[in-house]
Amino acid sequence: MSKTKMKKSKRFNNDAIWGYIFVIPILISFVVFTLYPVIDAFIVSFQKYKPLTVEWVGFSNYIATFKSTLFYKSLQNTVVYTIITVPLSMFLSFAVSLMILPFTKKQQSFFKAIYYLPAIASGVALSFVWKWIYDPLPTGLLNSILRIFGISNINWLGNSETSMLSLIIMALFSGFGGTVIIYIAALIGIDGTYYEAADIDGASFFQKVRYIVWPMVKPTTVFLAITGVINSFQVFQNAYLMTGGGPDNSTTMVGLLIFNKAFKYFEYGEACAQALILAVIIAIFAVIQFKITGEGVEY
Amino acid sequence: MSLYKKYSEKEKGKRTFRNTMIALFLLILGLTTLFPICYMIISSFSQPIEAGAASYSIIPKNPTLSSYKFFFDFSKYSFRWILNSFIVGASVTVSNVIFASMAGYAFAKLHFPGAKVLFFLIIFAMMVPYQVTQVPLYILVSNVLNLQNTYTALIVPSVVTCYNVFMAKQFIGSIPSALIEAAKIEGCSQFRLYVNIILPLSKTVLAVIAITTFMGNWNNFFWPFLVTTSESMQTIQVGLKNFSFANTTYFAPMMAGATVSALPMFILFFSLQKYFLEGVTIGAVKG
Numbered sequence: 001m002s003k004t005k006m007k008k009s010k011r012f013n014n015d016a017i018w019g020y021i022f023v024i025p026i027l028i029s030f031v032v033f034t035l036y037p038v039i040d041a042f043i044v045s046f047q048k049y050k051p052l053t054v055e056w057v058g059f060s061n062y063i064a065t066f067k068s069t070l071f072y073k074s075l076q077n078t079v080v081y082t083i084i085t086v087p088l089s090m091f092l093s094f095a096v097s098l099m100i101l102p103f104t105k106k107q108q109s110f111f112k113a114i115y116y117l118p119a120i121a122s123g124v125a126l127s128f129v130w131k132w133i134y135d136p137l138p139t140g141l142l143n144s145i146l147r148i149f150g151i152s153n154i155n156w157l158g159n160s161e162t163s164m165l166s167l168i169i170m171a172l173f174s175g176f177g178g179t180v181i182i183y184i185a186a187l188i189g190i191d192g193t194y195y196e197a198a199d200i201d202g203a204s205f206f207q208k209v210r211y212i213v214w215p216m217v218k219p220t221t222v223f224l225a226i227t228g229v230i231n232s233f234q235v236f237q238n239a240y241l242m243t244g245g246g247p248d249n250s251t252t253m254v255g256l257l258i259f260n261k262a263f264k265y266f267e268y269g270e271a272c273a274q275a276l277i278l279a280v281i282i283a284i285f286a287v288i289q290f291k292i293t294g295e296g297v298e299y
Numbered sequence: 300m301s302l303y304k305k306y307s308e309k310e311k312g313k314r315t316f317r318n319t320m321i322a323l324f325l326l327i328l329g330l331t332t333l334f335p336i337c338y339m340i341i342s343s344f345s346q347p348i349e350a351g352a353a354s355y356s357i358i359p360k361n362p363t364l365s366s367y368k369f370f371f372d373f374s375k376y377s378f379r380w381i382l383n384s385f386i387v388g389a390s391v392t393v394s395n396v397i398f399a400s401m402a403g404y405a406f407a408k409l410h411f412p413g414a415k416v417l418f419f420l421i422i423f424a425m426m427v428p429y430q431v432t433q434v435p436l437y438i439l440v441s442n443v444l445n446l447q448n449t450y451t452a453l454i455v456p457s458v459v460t461c462y463n464v465f466m467a468k469q470f471i472g473s474i475p476s477a478l479i480e481a482a483k484i485e486g487c488s489q490f491r492l493y494v495n496i497i498l499p500l501s502k503t504v505l506a507v508i509a510i511t512t513f514m515g516n517w518n519n520f521f522w523p524f525l526v527t528t529s530e531s532m533q534t535i536q537v538g539l540k541n542f543s544f545a546n547t548t549y550f551a552p553m554m555a556g557a558t559v560s561a562l563p564m565f566i567l568f569f570s571l572q573k574y575f576l577e578g579v580t581i582g583a584v585k586g
Contacts, residue, residue: 019414023417025394114326121339125560129335275433
């Protein structure tokens with residue numbers, strides 16, 4: 001009895017030792033590349049950073065941020081961008097995945113591949129193409145298409161009224177393939193007996209979608225909505241490559257604002273303060289969203 | 300039985316009609332989203348002339364590779380950029396597969412004190428916006444350690460990511476523990492267990508980790524852009540951006556460069572499509 005117990009505890013220890021050995025790499029990586037930077041960002045946010053010395057400035061970086069109209073403007077831009085892109089792209093993917101469902105497995109893979117393909121090209125490559133699509137000259141692609149319909153030339157990226165719209169269209173075009181695939185996986189997981197019961201009750205297609213499919217894929221929808229919002233709040237690359245935030249800061253997102261503060265003006269302290277504020281905003285958003293949409297969802 | 304109306308054998312024509320209509324719609328929408336990529340590839344075969352000098356048409360009249368030549372002639376390091384991207388991508392991929400599977404196994408199957416807390420920290424790390432860590436990391440790498448323009452700076456920060464550990468843990472958790480117990484009773488050491496049992500059984504998730512990691516690093520622009528100042532150490536994405544800043548009016552060569560940067564991913568996608576599509580869903584759908 002005691003012998004087996006001893007053996008068991010010895011084995012447990014052995015397992016534990018290997019457990020620690022196996023997590024060493026990720027732990028080192030976590031400490032050096034997440035924990036240390038987070039703490040350091042906190043420290044730097046109270047400093048004015050100069051190449052050789054640092055100066056403690058208290059809360060002035062935070063105060064400067066909250067006083068800056070550009071910060072609110074970029075926050076507003078980010079929210080507008082998020083509120084339009086995330087729900088639209090989710091609706092589009094939900095509709096598309098419903099439509100892919102009646103096909104055979106092979107046909108489904110074909111459609112999945114088509115819709116996923118734009119997501120594998122790099123953002124830099126895509127930004128080239130989209131710049132030429134939005135080219136302001138009459139020879140620009142979008143402008144020449146619109147001319148057929150009698151719409152006169154538009155300076156898509158160079159006009160503060162259309163610049164945000166242009167970025168949103170670009171995001172919608174290149175972003176929803178991954179969501180389609182996730183939705184299809186969730187749709188396939190729905191038990192056929194639900195539909196059978198609905199058929200007996202004479203439910204229409206749209207009733208089935210409304211009362212069976214939509215509630216059944218709710219966990220997936222919540223997951224996609226939350227990750228979508230989190231990613232969208234951090235958006236930087238498209239704004240940086242396409243418009244540089246312009247014209248007149250109409251496309252300056254928070255991510256770009258922080259980048260400019262840090263790597264254009266070298267105001268590390270203020271950049272860190274803004275980044276931490278952004279992190280808090282994202283966290284609050286995620287929690288609220290989870291509370292509203294996540295009711296009754298079990299993980 | 301299913302969401303869509305079942306048609307009896309007699310009504311086969313109706314079903315074919317419905318499915319054709321849906322397929323047609325899906326194709327049109329799909330081709331619209333694919334259009335920018337097709338446009339990029341097709342127009343990369345045009346002549347490298349300045350836009351506006353001649354009106355360019357979507358389909359080049361005389362397909363030519365001279366725009367590719369123009370792109371590669373721009374910098375003597377253009378092949379080096381591709382090589383750099385491969386070196387960085389390959390190293391990061393290998394290290395992630397190894398380290399993420401090790402940690403995933405430990406968190407899923409080995410009960411050690413503190414495992415729960417550590418795993419929670421990893422989830423926490425996944426939620427930190429990169430804007431928070433970017434400045435301190437940049438200061439650390441380029442000002443403190445002076446690692447600018449080195450492979451170390453490009454590779455080490457992504458040597459193993461929390462996201463990959465999370466994916467590996469989710470997958471390895473579904474491997475039956477009885478299998479592991481049986482191997483242990485046979486006297487298999489933990490290390491051999493990991494190499495001979497866990498790794499072969501986790502092939503799917505490891506393939507997914509490998510592909511997404513390679514793709515993520517290949518397409519990554521931000522970090523390489525920050526830590527490389529000399530052209531010889533830049534990756535293809537950074538080089539591409541330099542090229543575009545110097546040649547904004549040369550339309551076809553820019554498309555050629557974009558195609559060059561996207562081509563390896565397309566090849567990878569078409570040869571390993573299954574894992575690409577599977578990779579998106581692991582961890583996202585409760586299963």
